[in-house]
Amino acid sequence: MTTDPPTSATPPLTACEIRAAIASGRSSATQVCRETLDAIARVDPALHAFLHVDREGALARAAELDRNPPSDAPLLGVPVALKDNICTKALPTSAGSRLLEQYRPPYDATVVSRLHAAGAIVIGKTNMDEFAMGSSTEHSAFGPTFNPWARDRVPGGSSGGSAAAVSAGLVPLALGSDTGGSVRQPAALCGVVGIKPTYGRVSRYGLIAFASSLDQISPFARTSEDAALVLRVISGQDACDATTSSAPPIDAGAGDFSTLDGIRVGVPRHLLDGIEDDVRVRFDAALAELAGAGARLVDVELRHAPLAVPVYYLVGNAEASSNLARYDGVRYGFRANADRVADMYYDTRAAFGAEVKRRIMIGTYVLSAGYWDAFYLKAQALRALIRRDYAAAFSAVDVIATPTSPTTAFRIGERLDDPLRMYLSDVFTVPANLAGLPAISFPCGEGTSGLPVGVQLTGRAFEDALLLRVARTIETRSDWFTHRPPVRA
Amino acid sequence: MPTLSGSDVRRIAALARLELTDAEVERLTGELAAILDYAAQVQRVDVPADLRIEESTPFEGAPGAPGRLRDDEPMPSLPRAAVLDDAPGANTAAGFFTVPRVLGS
Numbered sequence: 235m236t237t238d239p240p241t242s243a244t245p246p247l248t249a250c251e252i253r254a255a256i257a258s259g260r261s262s263a264t265q266v267c268r269e270t271l272d273a274i275a276r277v278d279p280a281l282h283a284f285l286h287v288d289r290e291g292a293l294a295r296a297a298e299l300d301r302n303p304p305s306d307a308p309l310l311g312v313p314v315a316l317k318d319n320i321c322t323k324a325l326p327t328s329a330g331s332r333l334l335e336q337y338r339p340p341y342d343a344t345v346v347s348r349l350h351a352a353g354a355i356v357i358g359k360t361n362m363d364e365f366a367m368g369s370s371t372e373h374s375a376f377g378p379t380f381n382p383w384a385r386d387r388v389p390g391g392s393s394g395g396s397a398a399a400v401s402a403g404l405v406p407l408a409l410g411s412d413t414g415g416s417v418r419q420p421a422a423l424c425g426v427v428g429i430k431p432t433y434g435r436v437s438r439y440g441l442i443a444f445a446s447s448l449d450q451i452s453p454f455a456r457t458s459e460d461a462a463l464v465l466r467v468i469s470g471q472d473a474c475d476a477t478t479s480s481a482p483p484i485d486a487g488a489g490d491f492s493t494l495d496g497i498r499v500g501v502p503r504h505l506l507d508g509i510e511d512d513v514r515v516r517f518d519a520a521l522a523e524l525a526g527a528g529a530r531l532v533d534v535e536l537r538h539a540p541l542a543v544p545v546y547y548l549v550g551n552a553e554a555s556s557n558l559a560r561y562d563g564v565r566y567g568f569r570a571n572a573d574r575v576a577d578m579y580y581d582t583r584a585a586f587g588a589e590v591k592r593r594i595m596i597g598t599y600v601l602s603a604g605y606w607d608a609f610y611l612k613a614q615a616l617r618a619l620i621r622r623d624y625a626a627a628f629s630a631v632d633v634i635a636t637p638t639s640p641t642t643a644f645r646i647g648e649r650l651d652d653p654l655r656m657y658l659s660d661v662f663t664v665p666a667n668l669a670g671l672p673a674i675s676f677p678c679g680e681g682t683s684g685l686p687v688g689v690q691l692t693g694r695a696f697e698d699a700l701l702l703r704v705a706r707t708i709e710t711r712s713d714w715f716t717h718r719p720p721v722r723a
Numbered sequence: 724m725p726t727l728s729g730s731d732v733r734r735i736a737a738l739a740r741l742e743l744t745d746a747e748v749e750r751l752t753g754e755l756a757a758i759l760d761y762a763a764q765v766q767r768v769d770v771p772a773d774l775r776i777e778e779s780t781p782f783e784g785a786p787g788a789p790g791r792l793r794d795d796e797p798m799p800s801l802p803r804a805a806v807l808d809d810a811p812g813a814n815t816a817a818g819f820f821t822v823p824r825v826l827g828s
Contacts (some may be wrong), residue, residue, distance in 0.1 A: 340805035347768070378731065432783040433790050447781055456746040471787065480787025544762040555739060564820055569811035575822045580742040591741055595732070595755055600762075608766055609759075615770045618778035654757055670781025 244717070246273075246403030246723050249312045249460040253353075256303075256311040262354065263311030267296035270313040270357055274404050280721050282379050283389075283399040286319050286325050287358035290531040292538050295355050307353030308467055310657035314349055315399045315408040315587055318359040319366055321440035322346055327409045329442045330362040330392075332585045333561050334569045334590035343440020344475065345409060345451050345468045348563065350478070352467040357405060364587045366444045366557065368392045369659040371649055373589040374405065380646070381424060381683055382719035387643035388421030390659075393454070397424040400454040403723040407464050408454045408580040413444050414546050415638075415663025418675035418710075422638035422688025425677045425717055427455045427705065431465060432695050433670035434479040445553035446477075448546075457715055458676065458706040461692035462486040465698065469505035479696070486702035491710050494527040497700075500534035500631030505662070509640040514683025517637045520678035520708070524635065534627040534634060538619045539665050545620065546664040547657055548600050548613035555597025570675030592653060621669045628694045633704060636662045638675040638688035662690055672698040676705045727756040 247255070247266075255261040271289055278284050292313070299311055316322065319329040321339035322347075345424030346356065363373035371379045371394025379394040382402040393410025397420035400408050408418040412430040421428025430452040441451055451468065455461040460483070470483040494506040501521065506514070525531055531566040563569035563582035586594070600609035626707045627634060640661055649656040666673035672695070675688040693701045709715045732752050736743045743751065782789045806814040812821050 257807060338809060340809060341800050380802050394751070432785075434785050476792065477782055477789045478787075479782065479785040479789050483786070538768070541765055541768065544765050546761055547758065548765065556798070557743075559739075564809060564822055565806075565807035567811070572823055575825045579740045583740055587739070588747075590746070591743075592751065592758075594739050594741060595735055595751060596758060599735050599759065600754065602735065602738060609762065611776070612768075612770075613762075614776055614779040615774055616765055616768060618774055618776065619768075621778060653754055654761055657758075687737055708760050 242529045245718065247406060249309060249406040249455065249463055249496045250663055252312050252406060253308065254309045255557070263296035263299040264293065266311050267292050267355055268314060270405060272343060274358070275515055277402055277404060277721065277723050279611055280379060280380065281382060281398050281402060283360055283395040283402070283404065284315070284358045285328060285376055285395070287355065288325050290434045291324050292355050292357050292464065297561055299353060299355070304353050308463060309349065309352040309354035312354050313357040313405045314354045314408060315358055315360050315405045316346070316356060316397055316409070317362050317393050317396050317410045319362060319411055319442040320345060321357065321410060325356070325359055327359065327442070327478065328366040328376070329366070330376065331587070331590070333582070335375070335568065337567050338431045339440070341440065344437035346440065348468050360393070360408060361401055363392035364590050365442065365554070366392040366411055367554070367589050367593050369415070369419060370644070370649065370654050371395060372646065373587055375587055378646055381643045383720040385721065386645055387685065388425035388465055388646055390639070390643065392416040394420050396429070396454050397421055397426060400426045400456060401719055403718065405439060406456065406460055409463055409468070410448055410452055410454060411441055411444070412452040412565070412656040412667065413448045414550060415660045415665050417660060418663050418690055419639050419686070420671060421454055421675045422686065423643040425686030425719065426513050427458055427461045427663045427674065427675040427676045427715070428452060429461050429465065429698070429701065430672060431469060431484065431698050434477050435469045435481070435484060435698060437475040437478050439472055439474035439701045443557040445550040446557065448550055456672055458702050458709050462702045473547070481696050486699035486722065489691060489703050491703065491706045494524060494529035494704060494707055497529040497633065497704065498631040499524050499529045499531050499537060500627055501531055502539065502634065502636060504532050504535060505539055505636060505701035509637055510642060510681070512642055512683055512685070513637045513640060513687050516678045516681060516687035517689055521635060523678070523708050524704070527711055529568065532631050534631055534667065536627060537618060538623050541616055542665040543657060545613045545616045546660065546668060547596065548609050549617060549626050549668070552601050552610050553597070555594045555601065558594055578584045589653070605688060617668045619666055624669045624671060633691045633693050633701065636690050638662060638690040642683060642685035648721065666692050672697055672701055674701040674705055675715065676708065679714050725757065727752055
């Protein structure tokens with residue numbers, strides 16, 4: 235490790251502040267863009283949050299925004315980083331894999347088009363576990379990302395680059411993808427806000443598929459107001475993704491953020507055995523803050539939630555093995571040279587990393603003759619039971635609170651040789667993906683180790699805005715959202 | 724719980740068109756056995772008789788009834804040249820993907 239880069243004392247601007255500064259003429263898109271690029275150049279060598287930075291493209295776009303500012307631009311001049319599994323016409327899209335190292339998509343993802351239309355500037359692409367498979371960003375083919383709070387620690391994953399970039403103040407907003415907690419868990423481990431919307435809220439068109447029934451593009455921000463701002467831009471029906479709902483975009487910008495009177499918060503205490511002491515202490519502080527704001531805490535039971543991790547690894551990997559069959563060297567991406575087509579398939583797919591191969595193997599096994607009933611169908615039935623548990627719980631409460639992760643950020647290398655232990659990082663986050671429900675992680679202070687802890691709230695389907703309202707109410711009452719890591723812009 | 728052998732791992736790898744080294748087979752045999760053993764706990768849970776498998780669909784009951792297919796009407800797609808730009812070894816002049824020999828020796 236080298237010494238930490240110099241850090242500035244002034245807090246980085248939020249997306250709302252940047253938009254206001256540009257709209258009022260106090261700043262310009264070009265000035266913000268230059269400062270952002272400088273901050274990345276200065277700080278990112280210590281983090282490796284970015285895989286590609288689009289210096290020329292971003293500056294050209296900023297100049298264009300300054301010349302011809304669009305009339306309705308909620309993200310005017312706001313720099314946004316994208317996880318490298320979100321397709322961008324102008325930039326490589328590697329998904330953290332050697333197989334797509336040279337890939338230049340011929341189209342933009344729907345979220346990218348919507349960000350552009352809202353006046354945002356895509357500043358670069360961020361590091362991730364290969365094909366989003368991992369909880370630490372150590373499975374990137376291009377090396378790990380370091381946690382800005384402690385560089386011997388992982389930032390979480392799989393969207394670790396986006397989380398680290400927002401945490402360190404390099405960008406106010408970043409998008410990731412959340413299949414089993416890949417946005418909420420790194421948000422917690424890096425001390426920022428991450429929200430996975432209800433399944434079908436945000437188009438997956440142009441998101442490189444991992445597990446299509448679980449994947450949802452999800453934002454990182456340092457404030458709940460910024461998270462609400464970007465969600466309103468990217469959510470809403472899309473003709474290119476048949477699983478998007480006709481529900482209107484998520485609107486959580488206005489409302490009463492002074493009280494949680496009338497809100498019932500369910501706490502599934504039976505799930506909390508085995509969490510780290512630091513996590514327990516901070517989670518209790520978060521519950522106290524929710525109660526202090528007027529919420530009523532109610533015990534709830536999610537009977538099948540303890541089975542969510544095995545169900546997730548069966549369903550998710552079955553879908554992954556099917557989705558990743560497309561990497562055959564024929565239409566795009568890497569192709570190994572071979573004399574015969576069968577050899578080309580094998581030699582091309584040899585470029586997958588160890589974790590991706592492991593998951594393809596699990597998925598192929600559970601879909602193979604003789605095992606499909608016992609594993610895949612049974613897991614789907616349990617998925618339905620997990621949804622039923624939530625439906626029952628939400629007849630008595632409005633949101634359900636758990637820690638986001640059972641531990642704070644673990645050391646780089648610590649869990650690489652123990653895949654099962656790595657999978658258990660996801661125990662609190664996978665149920666929301668299985669049930670298609672919205673879930674937010676926001677900071678609730680640091681433990682004795684100095685590392686941040688996140689609290690997760692899960693809501694009813696399409697009640698994404700309530701989660702943002704609760705988070706923002708806590709944000710106005712505590713200083714948790716303002717805590718910054720030592721490595722920062 | 725089925726036990727997993729090295730030949731099982733090779734059979735599954737062939738289904739997935741993955742060629743594994745001997746070291747990979749050895750490592751994956753142990754890892755997959757541990758993961759599948761852990762996952763086998765799902766088999767011990769009783770499923771209620773009235774459960775419909777469609778209830779596992781994450782968007783069941785969502786506004787706008789997502790998941791339906793659109794009408795099959797021709798419409799423009801990505802330009803052929805842009806798609807072939809990404810294709811390894813494509814014959815862009817003729818407008819083809821190409822692959823190595825499929826049949827014969």
